[in-house]
Amino acid sequence: MIHGDMQPFALTLNKFLEHAAKWHCTAEVVTGRADGATDRIGYAELQNRSLRISAVLQSFDIRPGDRIATLAWNTQAHMEVCYAVMSIGAVCHTLNPRLLCAQLAAMAEQSQTRILVVSEDLLPLAGDIAERATSIDRVLIIDAATQFDAPYPDRPPYHLLEPLIGEARSERVIWGDFEETAPSALCFTSGTTGPPKGVTYTHRSSFLHTLRLLQTDVMALSAADSVLTAVPMFHANAWGLPFAAPAAGAKLVLPGRHTDGAALARLIAAEAVTVAVGVPTVWHALLEHIEAHGGDLPTLKRIIMGGSPLSAALMERLERRLGVKVQTSWGMTELSPSGTVSPLNNPLRSAVLSGRPAVGVDLLITDAAGAALPEQRNVEGHLRVRGAAVISRYFNEEKAATDADGWFATGDLARIDTSGNLMIVGRAKDLIKSGGEWINPAEIEALIGALPEVSHAAVIGRPDPRWGERPILLVEMRDAQQLSDAALLAPLQGRVAPWWVPDAIYRLTRMPLASTGKIDKQSLRSDYGSPIELKAQHPPRSNEA
């Protein structure tokens, strides 16, 4: 047997920042502040600060494998902390400040997090969490605008991080001194369709995920780009952009807490942003701002969209008004999170197609029981996924998250076209079973959501004594416009079976959105999904009709 004698090179995430610091030292990380000002720093100096934060953590006896939670927005300090934590082998557990204290405390307790890093404006929430999660023995405050006046209890101790950075000596800090399969970060799923579960990323999985994002047919990031991420770090590490931007040597623009249309338009213009990444609702708000206030964003070339379905109308409006190309994508927390991205040169670019998988991601269409369908193209089925950045087991669970062949069931319903492009057609958990037959809410939502008067449309199932379940429609109208029930349901005529037509319509002033910007169906089900005795506004249609 002969040996392959190439150099060792561990796939650890610290390498991205080290690369940027050495080869793109003046490329910047820019943070938008609430007052419209920006903070900026080059990668070399950001690495320097991050190394000193590692020293601070080690002075608090943080060791490889320890968990540090963050409760913060997309800012330079948050990014510095994430690299500081992960690069010494500790695990960065990003918490979503839009969840309830009880949920967050349960997550922190579950991960046995030792330190909580918090943005100053979230201190009240952090205090409540620290009180409940007994593993937290220290709170570090970042993004503090003012001097900290310690209105908090003695236990656990609170520290402003900035003065500690100033005092820290990083000479003895060693980054990357652990196996590449060590855990790097912990992120709980958004829980729009069930209770949150933890996903434990590894250095290797996120490293390979990052290399995928850099490919021309994926996110195609370049050192010539200025990348704005409107995706928060607590959503799968901001979709991996704090890794991918330094890996490419690109400028990274972080919007801080404020991702309204005006703030994003200002940042895009001021920072010559070329690529913007986030969920449709965010870019919808940007578009509405530009439409209302005028202006152009000439540097912006691409918007990479993901997280929830995109309407063809919004895609077309964005491309026409902003002069950009929209790249659709599909992913989930369990996928690190990118599954597929529609490449810029995809001849079949459309709002409903999410692109082909790049090498390292594989897809399978199965029946409800998980058996592969004999034909994998142009048939609808349940989507499973396998790959280098896909979960194998949820945090703290015994059982595998995959089947015997290593496939992870996404819960999505999908179809793959002849060219290999993925089309997500719905969530399996959202399916409604009426009279023994399935109704796909996503199809109904797409038809009604295309009405110009409709801002959001959601269809959920409601228990029904005769049919098992029946669909009901919840709508939020654009600018409080009015439409009759008949007009709302008209798009369904001839497009779906008559028994798919919802039995009831509820007009909401504001559709409940989860912290990801997705419609919160859990909340809708709890408010509107109870069985009713009353006669439905529309009598159930026969499944045979």
Next chain:
Amino acid sequence: MIHGDMQPFALTLNKFLEHAAKWHCTAEVVTGRADGATDRIGYAELQNRSLRISAVLQSFDIRPGDRIATLAWNTQAHMEVCYAVMSIGAVCHTLNPRLLCAQLAAMAEQSQTRILVVSEDLLPLAGDIAERATSIDRVLIIDAATQFDAPYPDRPPYHLLEPLIGEARSERVIWGDFEETAPSALCFTSGTTGPPKGVTYTHRSSFLHTLRLLQTDVMALSAADSVLTAVPMFHANAWGLPFAAPAAGAKLVLPGRHTDGAALARLIAAEAVTVAVGVPTVWHALLEHIEAHGGDLPTLKRIIMGGSPLSAALMERLERRLGVKVQTSWGMTELSPSGTVSPLNNPLRSAVLSGRPAVGVDLLITDAAGAALPEQRNVEGHLRVRGAAVISRYFNEEKAATDADGWFATGDLARIDTSGNLMIVGRAKDLIKSGGEWINPAEIEALIGALPEVSHAAVIGRPDPRWGERPILLVEMRDAQQLSDAALLAPLQGRVAPWWVPDAIYRLTRMPLASTGKIDKQSLRSDYGSPIELKAQHPPRSNEA
């Protein structure tokens, strides 16, 4: 300690072909034939054939770690064999048919290769090799135009591969059933500056090298591309393109044996090639063909250039006449082979700059002893490199190929500009020491080579009783044009120290080129580098002048 629970995904090279076969099944591998016709196959069918070749190899008792040598051109069959060998854990040892039989037999003996796979037109050479290299117990013939009439000895047995593929059953073949750090291929360096040495690539190193090539700021390959590689497989796996093209789902165009200007122009036009990759001499020949015979190559967008220095004049002519953008690059066999590639959007694109390293490659400028220079930018020094696809030890050698800090000394002299762009300024081994001071032949060659009448210029050292060594100039003139010695040396006036001016000029009808297209300085040194008693044509200049 918590675990990171992401899926296992070994970085083995079979995954690239499997990915292409599944997701880009109709993208083609096209081979140019001598008669101007082409063979073509989709990735799915290519994988199918390659699996059956694995079965053939296993029927000959080939096991993981065994070496299989190939002596062949860039063809579909050669690619099928390479994947068949590597995917079962055997090692593909590519031999360069332009070397001498004695050299090749020594390499085959050194690697203890068991099977020699040979293109039919190279059978005489293969026969001689098999006679000398006793480890070879079988010869497989590919790319056979006619029925094989067995004019060879009984031992070792010879087989045409094609009928064996037809009979083979691949059901029991398992690809990728080995560690990702297993050796995948063996390639000997070109030996233009010394005896050839073997580099043993691993699956992991070539996998990570491939992911680098796919990045937007490196080769930026896309499924929309048609990629022509004029680089032979026996040069570091054709610079990795037989991995990168299927990984991206790109069409791959292989020119077979014939890489003259006419053949390449025909292939580029017929196969709508968008990206062409190879050494400057090949693209020079293409340009001269187009200039002489007219025509356009409208699909061709980029030429990626490497392997030897590129003149600014050739780059400008190529870009103007062909309407392409030229991307320069730097690499070597020991680097798998890509070190840096100048990205398409590099604002400092020029013939002498080779781009910035992508993540996974790191560069260091040292003094002659290997100590890092205190200033790493805008100073000339010896270039060392470190990274995931860089050699750590030559084949069959005990001692490391790296220094104590893991750096590999490239033998190149280089400078890195403020933006991190690499400029190779010469080969350390080519340096001439005259009166205790160094002369860099590359600088003299660049100045004289820029004369429009000069086709090739080389400067080598010749032992000199007074100065130790003195430079001599060897030139090949374009179209047999004439220039006086004074006119040839005129460009040096005021540009180099007077004692750098060569002592003698030799006009060659044809400059000896190594099989890589580089000027063969070893051959020049053996023919012209002997000390002479005669008075030099130009008296030595004083080093003090």
